Amino acid sequence: MKIILKIIFKSLRQHMHSSALAVLSIAVSIAMLTAVISLREQTQSNFTRIGHGIDGVLGPKGSPLQIVLNAVYHIEETPGKIKWEYYKKVKQDPIVEIAVPFCSGHSYAGFRVNAIEEEFFSGFEYQPGKIFSFKESDGGAGRVFKENDEAVAGYEAAKALKLKLGSVFNPVCGVNAGDPVHNDVIKITGIMAPTGTPHDRAIYIPLKAFYTLSGHGGEVNAMALDEKYREISGAYIKIRRIRNGIMHPGVQDLKYNVNQSQSAQFVVPNEVLPRLFNIIGWIDSVLFIIAAAIAVMSALFLFSTLLGSINQRKRDIALIRFLGAPRRAVLGMVIGESLMISMAGLLAGLAAGHTVVYAAAIYINCETGVVFSASYVSCNEFFLVPAVISIAFLTSLVPAFNAYKIDIIKGLSHVS
Amino acid sequence: MIIQIENLEKSFSGDCEVIRIKKFELGHNEIISMYGRSGCGKTTLLNILSGVLGGYSGSVKICGTEMKSLGERDLDLFRAKNIGYIFQNLNLLQGYTAYENLELSLQIAGVNYSRDGIMQYLEIAGLFNESGKYPSQLSLGQQQRIAVLRAVMKRPPLILADEPTSSLDSQNSAAVVDLLKKSAAEAGSALITVSHEKDVISAFDKKLNFSDINMSRGAGVLDSIEARPCLASMRKAGDAN
Numbered sequence: 001m002k003i004i005l006k007i008i009f010k011s012l013r014q015h016m017h018s019s020a021l022a023v024l025s026i027a028v029s030i031a032m033l034t035a036v037i038s039l040r041e042q043t044q045s046n047f048t049r050i051g052h053g054i055d056g057v058l059g060p061k062g063s064p065l066q067i068v069l070n071a072v073y074h075i076e077e078t079p080g081k082i083k084w085e086y087y088k089k090v091k092q093d094p095i096v097e098i099a100v101p102f103c104s105g106h107s108y109a110g111f112r113v114n115a116i117e118e119e120f121f122s123g124f125e126y127q128p129g130k131i132f133s134f135k136e137s138d139g140g141a142g143r144v145f146k147e148n149d150e151a152v153a154g155y156e157a158a159k160a161l162k163l164k165l166g167s168v169f170n171p172v173c174g175v176n177a178g179d180p181v182h183n184d185v186i187k188i189t190g191i192m193a194p195t196g197t198p199h200d201r202a203i204y205i206p207l208k209a210f211y212t213l214s215g216h217g218g219e220v221n222a223m224a225l226d227e228k229y230r231e232i233s234g235a236y237i238k239i240r241r242i243r244n245g246i247m248h249p250g251v252q253d254l255k256y257n258v259n260q261s262q263s264a265q266f267v268v269p270n271e272v273l274p275r276l277f278n279i280i281g282w283i284d285s286v287l288f289i290i291a292a293a294i295a296v297m298s299a300l301f302l303f304s305t306l307l308g309s310i311n312q313r314k315r316d317i318a319l320i321r322f323l324g325a326p327r328r329a330v331l332g333m334v335i336g337e338s339l340m341i342s343m344a345g346l347l348a349g350l351a352a353g354h355t356v357v358y359a360a361a362i363y364i365n366c367e368t369g370v371v372f373s374a375s376y377v378s379c380n381e382f383f384l385v386p387a388v389i390s391i392a393f394l395t396s397l398v399p400a401f402n403a404y405k406i407d408i409i410k411g412l413s414h415v416s
Numbered sequence: 417m418i419i420q421i422e423n424l425e426k427s428f429s430g431d432c433e434v435i436r437i438k439k440f441e442l443g444h445n446e447i448i449s450m451y452g453r454s455g456c457g458k459t460t461l462l463n464i465l466s467g468v469l470g471g472y473s474g475s476v477k478i479c480g481t482e483m484k485s486l487g488e489r490d491l492d493l494f495r496a497k498n499i500g501y502i503f504q505n506l507n508l509l510q511g512y513t514a515y516e517n518l519e520l521s522l523q524i525a526g527v528n529y530s531r532d533g534i535m536q537y538l539e540i541a542g543l544f545n546e547s548g549k550y551p552s553q554l555s556l557g558q559q560q561r562i563a564v565l566r567a568v569m570k571r572p573p574l575i576l577a578d579e580p581t582s583s584l585d586s587q588n589s590a591a592v593v594d595l596l597k598k599s600a601a602e603a604g605s606a607l608i609t610v611s612h613e614k615d616v617i618s619a620f621d622k623k624l625n626f627s628d629i630n631m632s633r634g635a636g637v638l639d640s641i642e643a644r645p646c647l648a649s650m651r652k653a654g655d656a657n
Contacts, residue, residue, distance in 0.1 A: 003523045014511035319507050322468065324496020324524045326489050408468045412507055 025298035030349020032291035084230035115210030140193035152190035196371035318411020338396030452626030500567030557588030
């Protein structure tokens with residue numbers, strides 16, 4: 001066995017370039033498959049299953065997707081406003097545990113500035129059992145806002161904008177470049193500990209501050225004083241649980257009633273996002289097909305590499321046979337060579353695939369605040385190992401048989 | 417006896433007889449040179465003795481073992497342990513250093529060895545400083561000395577050398593023959609060196625004209641090429657074309 005391994009390593013070294021190319025082609029296909037699988041699964045897990053603590057979003061009539069992207073991921077504009085009184089009505093529904101109103105539409109240096117009620121920081125769980133923390137031990141700092149000229153920043157937003165306690169900024173009235181800037185100077189009083197959710201990428205000001213910002217005009221200013229005229233962009237809804245984390249079944253009635261009204265709609269992020277991924281699901285299918293095509297190509301390349309290598313080494317193989325190595329050893333040598341190339345490709349591909357996921361995770365985190373992990377290992381990755389071994393074995397059969405049947409006398413007279 | 421041949425007959429392509437040896441024996445420690453015309457069957461005999469060529473009739477025993485009785489795997493093992501072979505055309509593994517060529521041969525034969533032991537042999541052959549070099553970095557003479565070491569290092573009872581100096585100049589040729597004789601004698605091996613070079617043949621005390629043992633009419637031992645059915649028919653076919 002030791003001798004066979006030695007001969008295999010020698011052979012790989014002798015055909016370093018073609019072996020390296022075979023490893024590379026396998027690595028590329030494995031990297032693509034790994035990255036596609038990992039990103040697809042993490043995307044579905046992060047965007048469709050968790051909901052970041054939000055059971056539903058009470059929002060204006062319009063595109064449900066737009067509402068979810070705006071309210072949960074801070075990456076779209078709100079399609080309109082809803083009346084405060086309607087929000088109050090929904091909040092009073094017995095199955096609603098928490099309803100946190102918010103106003104979006106402001107920004108600072110590319111990050112959203114949302115106006116929100118203080119309850120968001122004291123009673124809202126972004127994950128079961130976890131509320132936003134400002135403790136230094138958790139990575140946060142300071143405290144929640146108290147006055148209209150105070151704000152708290154999400155961890156990623158503070159990091160990107162180098163915001164510290166006491167830092168000041170002027171919010172922009174809008175989310176696009178060139179939008180007007182409010183004269184109001186807002187001071188940072190708290191940095192939220194990281195949560196791994198899109199909430200990390202927003203800055204929050206008190207809800208009432210939204211109505212009193214200079215430049216909003218008297219009509220908006222009046223909303224701060226009189227609830228009758230007040231409007232909000234929406235509200236995060238948390239539904240009561242009946243037991244073991246199971247949502248109260250009355251949520252369907254609530255949703256139906258809200259959606260039947262002319263005032264608002266009740267959007268469940270976990271229902272909307274899967275629809276989005278069903279629509280754009282063809283992208284990862286195409287990537288998967290491309291990766292599979294590259295895998296087939298690399299198997300063919302491996303086949304031709306082995307075949308060429310056997311033809312070149314007829315004389316060496318005949319000599320090794322002459323020195324006493326049995327035919328079975330020669331067979332094992334070629335199959336072993338194929339397995340080694342494939343396993344090297346597999347390992348390199350897995351490493352490269354996870355590196356791609358790492359790079360994508362940085363980008364996704366910057367864009368959405370959602371945390372992807374490069375070390376996430378899909379169950380499907382474990383299937384890659386037997387799949388690669390099987391392909392390597394099948395690919396090597398013909399070259400191995402060619403080597404097996406090499407005649408010693410003819411082989412020794414072979415001129416390569 | 418190391419070699420015992422009785423009534424050996426070997427033909428190619430049906431009736432083209434190359435070898436017919438009634439009886440031939442070679443004892444322990446016997447060192448001989450064998451000569452004869454090109455195409456007379458010397459290499460064929462060495463191939464039969466080394467077990468890589470079958471399809472003959474008669475009996476060929478090496479160290480008392482009937483070669484025909486061995487299966488392929490046993491024949492591989494037998495050859496690895498009992499026969500050292502030096503090729504005419506410098507069959508060294510190109511991807512292996514001088515040291516590795518020797519080491520692999522010992523490993524395949526399952527012979528115990530040490531690094532120092534291999535280096536000692538290399539020193540004897542004047543190749544101590546070349547141990548890490550690949551065949552392409554060695555001269556032809558140096559390569560053939562490595563081939564000699566590879567054959568003798570496992571101390572086989574029988575060493576076969578097929579035109580071991582054909583690609584060497586006279587100086588290197590003498591060095592290789594000297595190494596071959598000394599190594600075989602030191603290892604206690606029987607040695608057959610096939611050559612058509614007078615200097616090489618005369619370097620051995622015992623000389624054997626292959627035609628003295630080969631009675632085949634088809635072999636190249638006869639003076640007239642017309643008397644050799646195989647070659648004559650081949651020549652006629654060539655003329656017709």
